[in-house]
Amino acid sequence: MKNCVLCAEHLRSEEGELIWRGDDCRVILVNDPDLPGFCRVIWNRHIGEMSELTFGEREVLMSLVLVVEEAVRHIMQPAKVNLASLGNQVPHLHWHVIPRYQDDAFFPGSAWSAKVRETSAVILQARKAKASGLPAAIRAAISQLH
Incomplete structure (x- = not known):
């Protein structure tokens, strides 16, 4: 789809750090200053709903979501x-x-609600430091799926 920000190749690097990319999905560490460690698991092919996936594709996607959650x-x-x-x-x-x-x-x-507070810069910096370990942890966990 032409106007989809998740389909546009040139926008992929702007949404965050690409952690892993497979044939069907990719995992991004989102650039969110308020929520370090926020990740996104994106189906590569443009579809809108889970029910458009085959049962095997659903298993692939949800396995990745759960691996990312665990990491x-x-x-x-x-x-x-x-x-x-x-x-x-x-x-x-x-x-x-x-x-x-x-x-x-x-x-x-939710993460899309209005802010109710400012998290201290010290705490956010500590969380960003922790989040720097996510790419390696996620790639290692995904490698165990195969």
């Missing part, structure tokens, strides 16, 4: 991990894997 839990040690597949604004199949903390800017609301 985020292990590395980031959040209070909670949010998993979301919305597609209201970007109707291209993708999953958000978001580490959440009671002191994050949006807690207890």
